[in-house]
Amino acid sequence: MANIKSAKKRILVTEVRTARNKSIRSAVKTSIKKVEAAVAAKNKEAAQTALNAAISEIGKATSKGVYHKNTAGRKISRLTKAVNTLA
Numbered sequence: 710m711a712n713i714k715s716a717k718k719r720i721l722v723t724e725v726r727t728a729r730n731k732s733i734r735s736a737v738k739t740s741i742k743k744v745e746a747a748v749a750a751k752n753k754e755a756a757q758t759a760l761n762a763a764i765s766e767i768g769k770a771t772s773k774g775v776y777h778k779n780t781a782g783r784k785i786s787r788l789t790k791a792v793n794t795l796a
Contacts, residue, residue, distance in 0.1 A: 730775050733769070733770045733773060734770070734775060736770075737763075737766050737767055737770050737775075737776070740759070740762055740763035740766040740767075741763055741788065743759040743762070743763070744756060744759040744760050744763050744788050744792065745788075745791070746759075747759050747792075748791045748792060748794075748795060751795060753792075753795045756791075756792045756795060757792060760788055760789065760792045763788055764785055764788070764789075767781045767784055767785055768781065
């Protein structure tokens with residue numbers, strides 16, 4: 710256990726950041742699952758609206774530093790590709 714004041718603070722700050730990042734990652738995963746569910750159901754309109762929401766969530770996560778820029782781009786690209794395959 711940390712004895713130095715700055716080390717104790719770092720532990721607290723890390724816990725707060727970890728909780729925040731976990732919450733943001735969870736929201737992104739949920740939005741991705743909604744898109745994938747709509748694609749599996751072959752519902753183009755629902756998939757498109759879910760895709761827009763997912764892109765927004767991923768963008769927010771990227772701007773906050775939770776995801777790397779390339780990771781976000783890859784996720785968005787795969788989701789968009791999946792939605793575009795629907796007739």
